[in-house]
Amino acid sequence: MVDSSQSIQAEQLKPPITRIGVIGWLRANLFNSVFNSFLTIVTLYFLWKIVPAFVRWAFIDSSWNTTGAACRAAGGACWSIVAKNFRFIIFGFFPYESQWRPLVAMILLFILLLLSSNRRFWRKWLGYAWLIGLFAMGLLLKGGLFGLSSVDSTKWSGLPLTLLLSVFGLTAAYPLGVALALGRQSRMPAIKSLCVVYIETIRGVPLISLLFMSSVMFPLFLPEGITINNILRAQVAIILFTAAYIAEVVRGGLQAIGRGQYEAAESMGLNYSQKMRLIILPQALKIVIPPTVGILISAFKDTSLVVIIGLYDLLKTTQSTLSDPRWMGFSIEAYIFIALIYFAGCFSMSSYSRRLERELYRGN
């Protein structure tokens, strides 16, 4: 009896219809004040102006696999420029019949990245897997062994070049960056000031100045008769640049380790290298994984600057497609396509880094 009256009461006291369901949600999130209602209406107006027009251009009026002339007649977006030039945009000048090799190398890289993103696999074997993987990727690109025909590195271009510059750049810059960070923390004044000057100089100048340096100054530094190819020079510039940023990130990690850890390590009788290798660095480097992923993202985006010194990375292969008279005038479509590639890469890395940050902080 009591129960039933209570349930009737509860039924009578159900929230009013305007507080729940779609209407309630709209009222709470879009029209909860006069100003917000105004903002919602203005935003909706702009969306209504832009979105249908964009959909019409990008999908309804668009051409997907036609010639450039047919595109011009259709009037909408010309995705055919991507479809028809796909292999050139992605692989550039790599010999056509061997383009499976960079493809396999990229798949290998993605498998390694995928494995590394799972914390359960952070074991020693993963490090070895990376070493073997990087070597295999280099071999696939370069060839000359195991019956693979040798491909001159001037032919490396497109997406593989972009990935090569950023992944190899970060891998090589990492030890250098850690060494610089340790040097900056050192009590030896000469080493400390060398590291400080290096880090601050590199961080103070734009990447483009280092790339210019690699393209016009490096040749002057080398003894007569020795030349280094363009890609390697740009790679060195990217490594030198990235290392300074890694050094600052690692320094943050080193500073976050409590002094008790240093003192405990010392009182155990560990010497400097044991202390760093066994106690400090494992903890410090773990803390700085999320910002390190951030550096990988910037390195991935920054490699696009090699366009300026004339390397054919993803951006440059796209641009040379655009300079083809048959495909002139479709820059926007082509740029949107490679923007999607960059976005997919950066977004997956940044959301991974955010997830990892949450997990690591929960762990502490």
Added chain:
Amino acid sequence: MAQEVTDSTEIATPAKIPFWHDPTKRAIIYQVVVLSLVGMLGYYLFTNTQANLERQAIATGFGFFAKEASFEIGESPIPYSAADTYARALLVGVLNTLKVAFIGIILTVILGTILGIARLSTNWLLAKLAGVYIEVMQDIPVLLQLFFWYSISYEILPSPRQALNPFTGVFLTNRGLIFAVPEAHPAHSYMALAFLAGCVAVWALSRWAKRRQEKTGKPFPVFLVSIAILLGLPLAAWLLGGAPLKMDVPALRGFNFKGGLTLSPEFVALLLGLVLYTAAFVAEIVRAGIQAISSGQVEAAMSMGLKPAQVLRLVILPQALRVIIPPLTSQMMNLTKNSTLAVAIGFPDFVSVANTTINQTGQAIEGVGMIMVVYLFFSLSTSAFMNWYNKRTALVER
């Protein structure tokens, strides 16, 4: 007794430590080794460079500064012609860089603040849209964005004859953005002077108001009065100067527009790309700064009887700015460094002019050195400001 004996023997004959076990001596050895390695590398590179320069008969030094540049520069804030010297050409480059950086930073801070606040808005639609904008813009290389905006200017925008005219007095063409400006009149310089005088007056007023409040406890509506002074003085100067209303409206003459102010497509694309890209980062910084203030602070301030405006000015902003300003300055520095990408779309910034200089004179070392020194100067002065600011606003902990 035994204790005493061992003690005295230790003091009398301190165990001789071999020098490789003595940390101070070892440190000296390490440093000497590292320094000599660096020195040797430097010497090796230096001798190679000297030999190469001699072999290729490249001049050294900055003698080229005084020579005739003999290349044109598309746009310049100061008068410049191809007959001027390299030094002047480089100065034009620096001024163009500063122009882009200055305007870009102002626009970025405004747009970034709006986006950061929108990201935290209780309006679901607005917050989501701002979130999508921030994520998308951060994840696309800024160089690609520059190319994108630049390609719009030469592919989609019409020639001056068919110029788009979105608002009266504003024309969009493939020659750039052309808009009407007030016709030159002496009243404008009076207005600028009046504004400066207003700034001084506001500074004096706020000092006086603070002293009065400390003495008598009576607050003074500084903010409203300041706005009145800052707007009122230039307005008065404008009225006294004869209230000139005439606009210099651009008009089509032949193949191009005459009159008004023209912003080149390169400049507009560069500014648009840099601002839209950097604003996404600034928005995240602003959001983090606002979220860093715990709600307890606001509640405490309200329960002290402060008005909402006072809560914002005295409690929220000082704390939020302490979190916001350091990363914000580094974003401003990033914008300045990214403005070097102008070279890719043909805007004559410093790097672009220096690059032309390198190509013409062949003096790569001096050219790259100049680029590095100029940007190092910018960033060192930024970080000097940052250190000063951090010291000024650091929490005084007891």
